Amino acid sequence: MTGLLRAEWTKFRTVRGWVLGMVLAALIIVLLGVFTAANNYSSCEGPDGDDCPAVPLGPDGSAVNDRFSFAHQVLDGDGEVTVRVASLTGTITYPPPDHDKIVPGVVPWAKAGIMIKESVRQGSAYAAMMVTGGHGTRLQHNFDGDAAGSPGASWLRLTRAGDTITGAESADGVRWTTVGTVRLAGLPPIVRVGLFAASPCDLTVTQGDLGGTIGKCRLARAVAAFDHVSLAGNPWTHDDVGAMRGAPALSQGAFRESGDTFTVSGSGDIGPYGLEGGQPVERTLSGAYTGLIVVIVVAVMFITAEYRRGMIRTTLLASPRRGRVLVAKALVLGAVTFVTALIAALVAVPLCRRILRGNGNYLLPVSTATELRVVLGTAALLAVAAVLALAVGALFRRSAAAVITAITVIVLPHVLATASVLPVELSQWLLRLTPAAGFAIQQSVPEYPQVTGHYVPQMGYYPLPPWGGFGVLCGYAALALGLAVVQLRRRDA
Incomplete structure (x- = not known):
């Protein structure tokens, strides 16, 4: 041979x-x-004529999408937070020529729940227990980690022990089921913990006249109401993480406290970037x-x-x-x-x-x-x-x-x-x-x-x-x- x-x-x-x-x-x-x-050539340009901000990088160095509404407090050391998502609603805004048309709706991957995050800096490590618009409860962490829970739970819990975070769910607040446990390597003693809401765009795909497909992404906003929040006694801070200067008002996040009920609304997403990044x-x-x-x-x-x-x-x-x-x-x-x-x-x-x-x-x-x-x-x-x-x-x-x-x-x-x-x-x-x-x-x-x-x-x-x-x-x-x-x-x- x-x-x-x-x-x-x-x-x-x-x-x-x-x-x-x-x-x-x-x-x-x-x-x-x-x-x-x-x-x-890149045609990216910010609202004030400057260059668009750099894509944030996650803990592993990959490009990530980290934009959401976050009402949070300080968590020093180990701890546990429990909430009930009383409701998850939303709106979808149609672009021109129907830009003034706002309809109710929650996209399947709209999400709201509780989060432990290293800081409010984009790309920092996090773990979140959430309710979604169409995929039940999820435990997600560090942008590409995702574990599915059940479709009907509305009670959420996160427990921190060092750099280990455990997520659990419940339908009645009495019987709890562990969804998963994740490790956030190098998580500092002092972190942020709180309530969040985010909604990616409403994506619709239609067949083109000459073949192929045409995708349209309409601005979507999630509105979540929380009660039975175990966090108490500390002042709340609200951050619209990743929000761009001059962004439309409909895409900006908000936080409202009324007695024992907390409402968080916001747009954006938390996850890895695809080829659009x-x-x-x-x-x-x-x-x-x-x-x-x-x-x-x-x-x-x-x-x-x-x-x-x-x-x-x-x-x-x-x-x-x-x-x-x-x-x-x-x-x-x-x-x-x-x-x-x-x-x-x-x-x-x-x-x-x-x-x-x-x-x-x-x-x-x-x-x-x-x-x-x-x-x-x-x-x-x-x-x-x-x-x-x-x-x-x-x-x-x-x-x-x-x-x-x-x-x-x-x-x-x-x-x-x-x-x-x-x-x-x-x-x-x-x-x-x-x-x-x-x-x-x-x-x-x-x-x-x-x-x-x-x-x-x-x-x-x-x-x-x-x-x-x-x-x-x-x-x-x-x-x-x-x-x-x-x-x-x-x-x-």
């Missing part, structure tokens, strides 16, 4: 067109990424789609050129075990493509990042592991797609037919699914069932079930998890290569 690998590598590197093709693919990945970044790391690799087409052409030519020139007979005479010949070609082609794409990605990512930042764009922070997965995954995506194209070339033995077929099954489904020309359901099925599912390996920001969002391919979200989608592509490549090996063994060269 070593001799076959050496022979196939020698063939590849001695054909100038194939080598130049790989160089061209790498240049396309870098240059198209630079072109896209250079033409991507800024530019994801995969945006720097937008040239990979076009570079893949060049890789497909080179991969097909790597096998069909031998059939066209009759050299395949010489190759098979030198190695009678035909299957090994095709496997050796796949290994050499896959390795060359992976290294080429990896070098291009390592150049494109930091270069395009610098350009995007220079144009005023905010880049979503990701963990080192996620960024490595995106960069290495993109290189692996192109490598496996090259093997699939090679197998298609071996099956067709004709360059034009093989190139068209490979592009049709790998690239075209992704273009159709992300270009807003197909219904969402069809787009999602294309990215589940075709080799284009492999592009999911590039997604750096996951879909969060506890966050209102438009999670569709057109917005950069894939229906399969990154490694699941990549596994679909690998399955197609393995199947096609297996069929090509069987055909090569049965048919004359």
